[in-house]
Amino acid sequence: MELETQWFNDLSEYPLIIAGPCAAESEKQILETAAFLAETGKVAVFRAGLWKPRTRPGSFEGVGEKGLPWLIRAREETGLKMITEVASAEHVDQVLEAGIDMVWIGARTTANPFIVQELATRLSRESIPVFVKNPLHPDPSLWIGALERINRTGVKKLVAIHRGFYPFEQSDLRNIPKWELPIDLMIKCPGLPVICDPSHIAGQAGIVPGIAQKAMDLHMNGLMVEVHPDPDKAMSDAKQQLSYLAFDKFLEQLSVREEFAVNGEFLDLLSRYRSQIDSVDAQVWELLAQRMSFVDKIGGYKSEHNVAILQLERWAEVLRSRSAMADQLGLDKTFIKKLLDLIHQESIRIQSKN
Numbered sequence: 001m002e003l004e005t006q007w008f009n010d011l012s013e014y015p016l017i018i019a020g021p022c023a024a025e026s027e028k029q030i031l032e033t034a035a036f037l038a039e040t041g042k043v044a045v046f047r048a049g050l051w052k053p054r055t056r057p058g059s060f061e062g063v064g065e066k067g068l069p070w071l072i073r074a075r076e077e078t079g080l081k082m083i084t085e086v087a088s089a090e091h092v093d094q095v096l097e098a099g100i101d102m103v104w105i106g107a108r109t110t111a112n113p114f115i116v117q118e119l120a121t122r123l124s125r126e127s128i129p130v131f132v133k134n135p136l137h138p139d140p141s142l143w144i145g146a147l148e149r150i151n152r153t154g155v156k157k158l159v160a161i162h163r164g165f166y167p168f169e170q171s172d173l174r175n176i177p178k179w180e181l182p183i184d185l186m187i188k189c190p191g192l193p194v195i196c197d198p199s200h201i202a203g204q205a206g207i208v209p210g211i212a213q214k215a216m217d218l219h220m221n222g223l224m225v226e227v228h229p230d231p232d233k234a235m236s237d238a239k240q241q242l243s244y245l246a247f248d249k250f251l252e253q254l255s256v257r258e259e260f261a262v263n264g265e266f267l268d269l270l271s272r273y274r275s276q277i278d279s280v281d282a283q284v285w286e287l288l289a290q291r292m293s294f295v296d297k298i299g300g301y302k303s304e305h306n307v308a309i310l311q312l313e314r315w316a317e318v319l320r321s322r323s324a325m326a327d328q329l330g331l332d333k334t335f336i337k338k339l340l341d342l343i344h345q346e347s348i349r350i351q352s353k354n
Contacts, residue, residue, distance in 0.1 A: 001148060003191045004156040007129065008221070011081065012044035015256060016195060016222030018083065019247065020047035021229075022237040023060065024067035030074050033229055036244055038078035042251055045102070046071070046080040047224060051091055052236055053108055060235040068098040075101070083131065087115070092122040104131035107163060110146045111135040120150040129157035133197070138165040138178050143185065147192070159193045160185055161224060162215070164201035174203020174240065177211065179218065186220075195222035199240045205231065208242060209250050216256055225250070291343075292350060299351030309351045315344060 008016070019037050024030050030048060037043040048071065052062035071082040081101040086092050087109050095103055103123070109115050110133055123130055130150055135142045147158055162182040164175025186194050196215035202208045212223050228234045228241040242250060302309060319340060326336040 001151045001158070001189060001192065002156055003151070003158055005191055005193065007157055008159065008193045012042075014221070015216065016045070016193075017043045017251075018045040018047050018195070018222065018224040019043045019227045021234065022049055022199075022226045022241055023052050023062055023235060024048040024050055024070060024084075025063070025235050027067075027070045027073070029229060030067070030070040031077065033227065034074035034078045034080055036229075037227065037247075038080055040248070040251060044081060045083050046074060046078070047083050047104075047226075049236075050084050051087060053087060053106060065094050068094065068100065071100060072098060086119060086123075089118050089122050092119055096122075096126050096128070100128075102129040102131065102157075104133060104161060105146070105150075107133045107136045111137070111139075111142055113145065113149065116146045116149050120153040120155060123150065124153035124155055127157065129159060130155050131159040131161050131195075133161040133163045134165065134181070136166045138176075138181055140181050140184060143181075144188065147189070159195060159221075160189075161195055161197050162201075162220070163197035172204075173201055173207065173211075175201050177201050177214070179214070182220070183218065193221040195224060196220050197224040199224070199226040199237070199242075203240050205240055205242050205246060208240065209253060212250070212254060216254065219257065288343075292346070295347045295350050296354070299354040302351065303354040309348055318344075 021029065021033055034046050037046060048067070050062050050064055050067045050071075052060060054061050067084075071084065074080065075082050083102045083104060084095065084100060085106050086095055086103045087106060092103070105116065105119060109119070132143070132146050132150065135146075143160070147160060151158060160182070162177075162185075164173070164177050165181075167173065167176045169176075182194055182196070185192070196212065198208045198211035198215060201211045208225065212225065215223060225247070226237065226241040227244070227247045228238075229244065231238050231241040231243055234241055299309065301307075319337070322340055323333060323336055327333065
């Protein structure tokens with residue numbers, strides 16, 4: 001992708017903090033919240049949804065175009081940049097005409113290439129930044145595809161927003177982080193800023209700081225946090241929005257780490273630890289290759305004697321014994337179960353060839 005990044009660096013010192021209510025509810029709410037956020041000295045961009053995509057009709061679906069002048073006035077009074085969500089060509093036209101600084105594309109929209117293309121074509125008329133949230137489902141190709149589709153229309157000011165993925169399994173979180181996916185995106189698109197939306201991952205205000213800290217520990221480029229003057233009375237996503245007091249505490253406790261260190265002693269010790277990891281990894285791969293060679297021999301032996309590949313009693317014993325070993329060594333049980341499942345799947349694949 002052909003990107004411009006200086007504009008992003010000029011927005012604020014690392015990290016970029018975007019904050020504001022889930023939805024614009026009144027001009028008073030917008031102006032008061034923007035004033036508070038500006039006073040912190042750490043927020044560069046004010047967020048507020050004007051058009052709210054709801055799962056079922058009858059819920060609060062935003063104030064729409066009516067809220068655009070509120071955002072413009074908030075910018076005039078505070079100096080904060082303004083960002084809102086767009087989900088249709090009509091939204092884009094209204095936002096561009098009003099002079100909003102930047103837009104984001106939501107998770108539901110990202111999953112639809114037709115709508116993304118329509119938005120991209122309209123957005124290419126103006127050189128405003130476009131932030132793209134990951135789709136609801138953990139499909140990295142959809143996320144990258146949306147970014148590429150927008151970029152190919154000439155939009156070069158792009159940012160990805162990691163807001164988590166739909167939880168197919170039971171979870172205390174609203175959306176599962178699956179941190180490996182934004183990490184993979186950062187590797188594949190090294191010039192692309194990636195920020196985190198901890199509010200939508202957490203779903204609960206009390207969990208937001210921990211998610212945000214994880215994003216900072218992974219050296220993401222910024223955060224988008226929902227803040228409301230009275231969360232209990234919020235007209236959408238009340239549980240995940242921080243109060244003013246909670247946001248102040250959040251900023252105070254947020255630890256921002258350096259990506260690189262210049263201390264010679266630290267770098268020397270880090271290099272030695274990494275060399276030891278490299279050595280251990282080489283041994284792990286050698287042992288894993290030996291294990292799979294035995295798996296292959298067992299597969300051939302089973303085939304010769306017309307014995308089924310999958311033997312549940314043996315697999316149950318492997319799970320029990322290996323989990324016990326791992327527990328004695330202080331390894332995480334969930335990690336070991338996932339690792340054993342991967343090894344078992346590969347073992348079945350190898351034996352199936354015989």
